[in-house]
Amino acid sequence: MDLERLDRVVEIDRTSRAARIQPGVYGPSLEDQLRPHGLTLRHFPQSFQFSTLGGWLATRAGGHYATLYTHIDDLTESLRVVTPSGVSESRRLPGSGAGPSHDRFFLGSEGSLGIITEAWMRLQDRPTYGLTTSVELDSFAQAVEATRALAQSGLYPTNCRLLDPAEAYLNAGISTSGGVLVVAFESADHPVEAWMNRALELVADHGGRAGETKDRSASATERDAAGSWRSSFLRMPYQLDAMAQRSMVVETFETACTWDRFEAFHNAVRTAAQRAVEAVCGIGLVTCRFTHVYPDGPAPYYGVYAPGRWDGLLSQWDEIKAAVSAAIIDSGCTITHHHAIARDHRPWYEQQRSDAFGRVLRAAKDGLDPAGVMNPGVLMS
Ligand SMILES: Cc1cc2nc3c(=O)[nH]c(=O)nc-3n(C[C@H](O)[C@H](O)[C@H](O)COP(=O)(O)OP(=O)(O)OC[C@H]3O[C@@H](n4cnc5c(N)ncnc54)[C@H](O)[C@@H]3O)c2cc1C
Incomplete structure (x- = not known):
């Protein structure tokens, strides 16, 4: 349709x-x-x-x-x-x-x-005031703590994107031992300096070293903001496509988990991903960034980069994806934070949701779509 x-x-x-x-x-x-x-x-x-x-x-x-x-x-x-x-x-x-x-x-x-x-x-x-900066940290554990402090501060930054050292190097060209936290505030109503200053105090408590704060207000930087949007965000999938055309397995997976479990979860899922990448492709890199942060936990987003086989990229990725999906579900986290279920994620979604909720979904489907013509196989069998 x-x-x-x-x-x-x-x-x-x-x-x-x-x-x-x-x-x-x-x-x-x-x-x-x-x-x-x-x-x-x-x-x-x-x-x-x-x-x-x-x-x-x-x-x-x-x-x-x-x-x-x-x-x-x-x-x-x-x-x-x-x-x-x-x-x-x-x-x-x-x-x-x-x-x-x-x-x-x-x-x-x-x-x-x-x-x-x-x-x-x-x-x-439409926002008229905006400030952005990036903060370097010495260890990833410190970077996670700084991000948690900001997420729980009630300041609600517009951007609070933590890049691990590999992500920072690959996607921002920055070499750092602990990672980079990109922080931004914007408002249609009021200047945001006070929010930014307090955020930088909080991350400094965890060893964060802020770079220059840049003006992102609509009047000052329409062209600049549009430029950074295109380069850092829109172009990323095109870069991945270009690598895939050169026989690279380049894919992502994402989830969300509470702060108390993050360290153990991150170690488990990274180990599972790294093992799967090495078993399937020989060598490869697993990176991590936080796309969203909440007072009770982050949404980690992982990138996988590995040399693939020209005629086998999809099956190679399927094997890696199955291993990381099992690790995510076994750790009690979600099979997806914002990438939906469709048919691909269904086996793990069925483990994530309760049986009672599964019966409610089935009953709703049967009530609204008795002939089963609406996207058969999506969300449920
Ligand atoms: C490179 C890349 C980056 C992405 N980044 C993000 C991201 O940042 N955040 C994010 O959330 N997702 C992201 N996605 C996933 C995807 O783009 C989103 O899920 C998006 O919301 C899908 O919208 P669409 O219009 O393309 O829907 P489609 O892919 O066309 O449809 C998605 C599903 O919704 C159903 N559907 C579509 N329209 C309707 C309707 N009107 N009524 C009922 N059902 C409908 C379709 O049947 C299908 O099952 C990304 C995907 C790619 C490839």
């Missing part, structure tokens, strides 16, 4: 700062339609250029901001979903405690229950 022509922002409620939007709109076109109103959805997944509002809602996508309003769930006010058994439309409400959430039920349903045909989305004013 092709929703590409459902690509419009249909209505804007400036007072409540929300818009009624069709699901087939791609990221850039959505922002182009909101910009003249001084508004933004402010949801920028790495796949922004080639993914749609409907896809973000159906997969519960995560944007590239590290804290607070970055997940599509939190930006959703109401949904209209057409199912084989009828239309489900929730009321526009800023919040509601009336039973299980209508919208959260369909968010992440990956097209298996119905088609999202329209959504009222919460918008934000």
